[in-house]
Amino acid sequence: MTDNTKKIAALPIEAPAYEAVTDLISDYAHALDDGQLDRWPGFFTETALYHVTTRENHDQGLPIGIIRCVGRGMMIDRVKAFHTANIFEPHHYNHLLGPARIGPGRTAGAVASRCNFQIVRIMEDGRMDLFATGKYLDEIVLESGVAKFRERFVVLDSRNVDILMVVPL
Amino acid sequence: MTDNTKKIAALPIEAPAYEAVTDLISDYAHALDDGQLDRWPGFFTETALYHVTTRENHDQGLPIGIIRCVGRGMMIDRVKAFHTANIFEPHHYNHLLGPARIGPGRTAGAVASRCNFQIVRIMEDGRMDLFATGKYLDEIVLESGVAKFRERFVVLDSRNVDILMVVPL
Amino acid sequence: MTDNTKKIAALPIEAPAYEAVTDLISDYAHALDDGQLDRWPGFFTETALYHVTTRENHDQGLPIGIIRCVGRGMMIDRVKAFHTANIFEPHHYNHLLGPARIGPGRTAGAVASRCNFQIVRIMEDGRMDLFATGKYLDEIVLESGVAKFRERFVVLDSRNVDILMVVPL
Numbered sequence: 106m107t108d109n110t111k112k113i114a115a116l117p118i119e120a121p122a123y124e125a126v127t128d129l130i131s132d133y134a135h136a137l138d139d140g141q142l143d144r145w146p147g148f149f150t151e152t153a154l155y156h157v158t159t160r161e162n163h164d165q166g167l168p169i170g171i172i173r174c175v176g177r178g179m180m181i182d183r184v185k186a187f188h189t190a191n192i193f194e195p196h197h198y199n200h201l202l203g204p205a206r207i208g209p210g211r212t213a214g215a216v217a218s219r220c221n222f223q224i225v226r227i228m229e230d231g232r233m234d235l236f237a238t239g240k241y242l243d244e245i246v247l248e249s250g251v252a253k254f255r256e257r258f259v260v261l262d263s264r265n266v267d268i269l270m271v272v273p274l
Numbered sequence: 275m276t277d278n279t280k281k282i283a284a285l286p287i288e289a290p291a292y293e294a295v296t297d298l299i300s301d302y303a304h305a306l307d308d309g310q311l312d313r314w315p316g317f318f319t320e321t322a323l324y325h326v327t328t329r330e331n332h333d334q335g336l337p338i339g340i341i342r343c344v345g346r347g348m349m350i351d352r353v354k355a356f357h358t359a360n361i362f363e364p365h366h367y368n369h370l371l372g373p374a375r376i377g378p379g380r381t382a383g384a385v386a387s388r389c390n391f392q393i394v395r396i397m398e399d400g401r402m403d404l405f406a407t408g409k410y411l412d413e414i415v416l417e418s419g420v421a422k423f424r425e426r427f428v429v430l431d432s433r434n435v436d437i438l439m440v441v442p443l
Numbered sequence: 444m445t446d447n448t449k450k451i452a453a454l455p456i457e458a459p460a461y462e463a464v465t466d467l468i469s470d471y472a473h474a475l476d477d478g479q480l481d482r483w484p485g486f487f488t489e490t491a492l493y494h495v496t497t498r499e500n501h502d503q504g505l506p507i508g509i510i511r512c513v514g515r516g517m518m519i520d521r522v523k524a525f526h527t528a529n530i531f532e533p534h535h536y537n538h539l540l541g542p543a544r545i546g547p548g549r550t551a552g553a554v555a556s557r558c559n560f561q562i563v564r565i566m567e568d569g570r571m572d573l574f575a576t577g578k579y580l581d582e583i584v585l586e587s588g589v590a591k592f593r594e595r596f597v598v599l600d601s602r603n604v605d606i607l608m609v610v611p612l
Contacts, residue, residue, distance in 0.1 A: 231434030
């Protein structure tokens with residue numbers, strides 16, 4: 106490591122403000138509720154990790170996931186795949202979020218958040234069912250001054266996962 | 275427009291504080307949970323719009339609503355009608371709200387809010403069912419220094435609406 | 444009352460800050476979600492009251508409760524009983540909380556909070572059901588500088604209560 110690097114590392118790194126964090130978490134949910142999948146990758150940093158797993162795997166520290174995207178490019182590909190392979194009966198979602206429990210992140214400039222969710226799925230004919238429950242475990246940082254997910258773990262309570270589920274949660 | 279009017283319009287208009295907005299949204303839900311329907315009109319400004327519609331109609335910009343009240347007087351009439359025509363099996367509600375996403379309103383002094391909800395209905399015998407999900411789209415202003423809804427759109431996710439539903443949501 | 448006591452009573456008593464209150468409420472829910480029952484008594488003051496009742500009893504002012512613990516010692520006993528008498532099919536919970544409506548408590552230094560909840564139960568095989576809905580009515584104070592429940596009333600919406608329910612809510 107050069108002296109130069111040390112100097113850069115020593116600069117204080119600004120963490121996103123409380124309100125920016127809670128707004129990010131809400132906006133993400135509302136975008137998905139609105140079916141605006143194209144907005145989804147934009148909530149993440151360029152090199153972010155998006156990982157959907159079950160509570161069981163997560164508690165055992167297993168790296169196995171149901172969906173794993175590394176980087177915004179991979180997320181954009183996933184959105185494209187969704188648009189071309191939409192075999193679903195039309196439906197949409199209601200993401201109900203609990204309050205975010207916010208604390209310091211793993212590195213300087215990062216905020217950690219834990220937030221429960223319950224997602225209700227509404228079919229075209231009006232049927233509603235509880236689609237998924239779980240928690241979001243997030244690391245949130247500023248990228249060009251905007252709060253983004255550097256990491257979002259979606260930990261599902263149930264191992265019964267709809268195998269056709271390709272939609273971001 | 276007279277010079278006088280212009281001067282009045284030029285005065286800064288105070289917007290409700292963040293906490294007053296979130297308290298209003300919570301108090302509204304708790305009043306309905308408590309069955310205190312008489313309190314319901316008091317959460318709105320004198321000339322407020324209360325509009326219940328479906329997601330489908332709302333997305334298409336259709337002005338068709340399931341319930342539409344313009345002004346507090348009309349809301350008071352609705353509460354009276356409810357008291358005289360209560361043909362329901364006894365029940366009550368649990369309004370679970372997501373975090374409010376707050377931003378600037380359409381006019382000076384107004385705050386806009388979007389907030390998801392899930393309402394569970396509990397019948398006298400203890401049965402619980404998911405009654406409605408959707409979002410509140412609000413414009414909130416100060417009326418005599420108190421935060422009130424100038425506009426509350428209740429956008430239901432499902433088109434399956436209980437036709438007997440006259441209770442405020 | 445001696446002059447001495449008067450002097451002590453006259454000292455300003457610090458109330459927990461808003462963020463400490465909302466963090467306490469979230470941490471309590473997350474600990475139960477995580478199955479960390481041993482942490483449960485630690486969220487209360489030494490002499491706290493934990494009272495689970497139904498909406499019906501609560502509205503009528505009946506002191507009858509489903510579960511009533513007075514003091515942390517009694518809570519610790521309850522946790523022990525749970526560990527030794529665990530006859531349940533394995534399962535866990537997702538506590539979804541609404542926003543806390545916070546105001547002044549009954550005494551100086553106390554904060555009152557009302558917060559809706561919906562608890563989903565997830566069985567080992569993945570089945571999910573809406574286990575309970577209701578509201579938390581809390582009195583929160585500082586104990587050695589840490590926010591704790593001095594009183595937590597869990598008011599269940601439904602009178603249909605699982606008689607095997609010994610788990611804290």
